[in-house]
Amino acid sequence: MAGLATTFGSGAMTNSIAEVGDAACILAIGTNTTEAHPVIGLEVIRAAKGGGKLIVANPREIDLCRFASLWLQHSPGTNVALLMGMMRVIVDEGLFASDFIKDKCEDFDAFKESLEDFNLDFVEQVTKVPKAQIIEAARMFATNCPATIIYAMGITQHSHGTDNVLAIANLAMLTGNVGKPSTGVNPLRGQNNVQGACDMGALPNVYPGYQAVSDPAIREKFETAWGCSLPPSLKEKFGITWSCSLPSSPGLTLVEMLEATYHKDIKALYIVGENPALSDADTQHVRKALAQLEFLVVQDIFLSETAEFAHVVLPAASFAEKDGTFTNTERRVQRVRKVIEPVGDSKPDWWIICQVAQKLGAKGFDYSQPSQIFEEIGNLTPSYGGMSYGRLENGGLQWPCPFDDHPGTPILHANTFVRGKGRFIPLKYIPPGEMPDKDYPLILTTGRSLYHYHTGTMTRRVTGLNTIEPEGVVEINPQDASQLNIAQGDRVKISSRRGEVIAKAKIARAWPSGVVFMTFHFAESAANILTNPKLDPVAKIPEFKVAAVKVERL
Template identity: 80%
Template sequence: QAVSDSAIREKFEAAWGCSLSPSPGLTLVEMIEAAYRKDIKAVYLVGENPALSDPDVQHVREALSQLEFLVVQDIFLSETAEFAHVVLPAASFAEKDGTFTNTERRVQRVRKAIEPIGDSKPDWWIVCQIAKKLEAKGFDYSHPFDIMEEIRDLTPSYGGIGYQRLENGGLQWPCPVDDHPGTPILHTNIFVRGKGRFIPLKYIPPGEMPDENYPLILTTGRSLYHFHTGTMTRKVAGLNTMEPEGVVEISPEDATQLGIAEGDKVKVSSRRGEVIAKAKVTKAVPSEVVFMTFHFAESAANILTNPELDPVAKIPEFKVAAVR
């Protein structure tokens, strides 16, 4: 819901007893830059690992080290948590109740299978305890059910999605009222706003293109066997057997030209840093392009990537960086 809409903003202000800015806040990359400038002095990170997942991670790590106070809340000690002044142990999905909403808009119940291990606690409980210590009002929840009821009250597309209905299976929003079946297909006969909107755009080249000093394009992505920065998946022996380390995928043409053979250790450099990884010669990548995942701290591809943001979406250029 748009904070720029005064009616929406007033609804949340009345429910929460606070005033809200009419402007969206900073993106994570913009927060890191503000921390580097020391405009932001404290950060509270929950389940995020920018010291490995953000572009130009050497710059990110410098920014994190300059913070006066960093709190990291996670289930494992991540690369980012190593910079933290306080680490709060969070419970895993198997240790807490709640809901997941996936990318097809399906809301499903999550049920606690075991009690939290050690001192770990559910995220919602930790946030509520901190809020109470700060004497903030409105954090008297006793169960995720209470939070879901508030979501239903304040979010029209979730209005008909409650725990009782979810016991019978997932529901896809929008589901505005209790007897609504959910919406498996978002747009069937027409678009919600009438006709589809096509917005003409002029092509804007990437912020960094290959040149004589950095003649190759690095593009990054994920593998089948690991997720994101590997905080969880790299602790799974079976997945590590399938993919134990990061590699640089390079075309046969470029490998021949550069004298690189399968399994060779190669150095990949950009204007921001360099990493060493084994070469994987494959026709899966075109010539003049190399591919790396960002799951492995030992060969962190995001040392190389460009932090320049798309002017509209505010997404960094993970997919295009000039390298050699």
């Protein structure tokens, strides 16, 4: 999100899901689309079967490779080098969109100069992708328009993840593939409503609608609406002396909060719908932090690994037991309708939060139904200003939708970039935070399975899914397995500098020699005990995708 906000002015998916299937060229990088985002995966396959070019850039031979015109099997953590190498070819061969760049972009010359560091000999050495394939990919993407880029956590979950996103944005601008149908830069969100949560200000630096906490006018607007404070003129008029101002500077990210907890700078946490005891990097460190809290509240639909540390557990309702809206990865706001009443003592999240706030003596939390909250959202969030439950009954709307009869916005940056002009960013190659060595000679990368979701809080309670995939495995290349005397199904120990886990070995040709893979769904073989907590300096996301490990047969 931070990378796209810097270059384009907005951190969201630029285009719509249905447009992907009409693209003349698709670059799918850092995404196992058919397993993690199967609906979008179908659109990618539709484009490929319809004659479109598909470039897959992934260390793993994923299902989409069956439909690809070209598969670039780069080493984990080398995305910037690969993308900058492609752009070096595009610039050297004069394939870039000069008019688009001149009219709609800025800082191109500085970016162009930064490409000098990425000669193809260097790029091949770093990425392990042959020069001929890099040249072919560059020409394919630059000459088949409209072209679109889709990416997921294989791009963002690195210690240089923001640079990865900036490189993708540079490529889209370089080829003029922004602001038109079936083009753009399209991040695929990791959960069904993560876009909506971010839209509503579940970030440390913004209020709802990505309105900066550092902007005094924005802060005053929310203080007035929420009754936190009043403008000086009204205070003087009514003789009001009290004040409870909203924050004027960004707060902490999730990882920073847990680190502050570890050092006892934070004494209490309220965790809603999150399972950091299994989902966060270096989870042994996270669990030590949670154990030190003086007070922990966990609000969730099941008793998760994190809830085991809680002093109070508040039972929340599932998606099928509540009304509201979800905002999906294409910025589409859609109604969610209750199918059954909440089971047992569970309640909708909004109701629980309102009850807690009222017990604390807060005002303004007397909502009786979620539609009232959505009305407030529209009043305070310009991009949602034209939406209402009435309009959403007829189908979803894509933000920005600023006024009542606005049709929604399928394509961002159509006339101009949100920030005015698209900004090219010069980049350098930065290696992953941890590289293999004699003690830990293999790279571990992590991801999701088709059959389970995140920490398995819901999916591991489904008998059929557990029958198909009952336990965690470590996928290992046949050559590495042979050298380590490991056979299919052997129990092995995987160790990193942070801990060790036991899992079953699965021999898999999908991975290159030197790289092993684990999902993070299984508490019994918790991959995130091993992963590297090194943070991206901008987005503060840990390096889940590259950790140095060793594997030993038991």
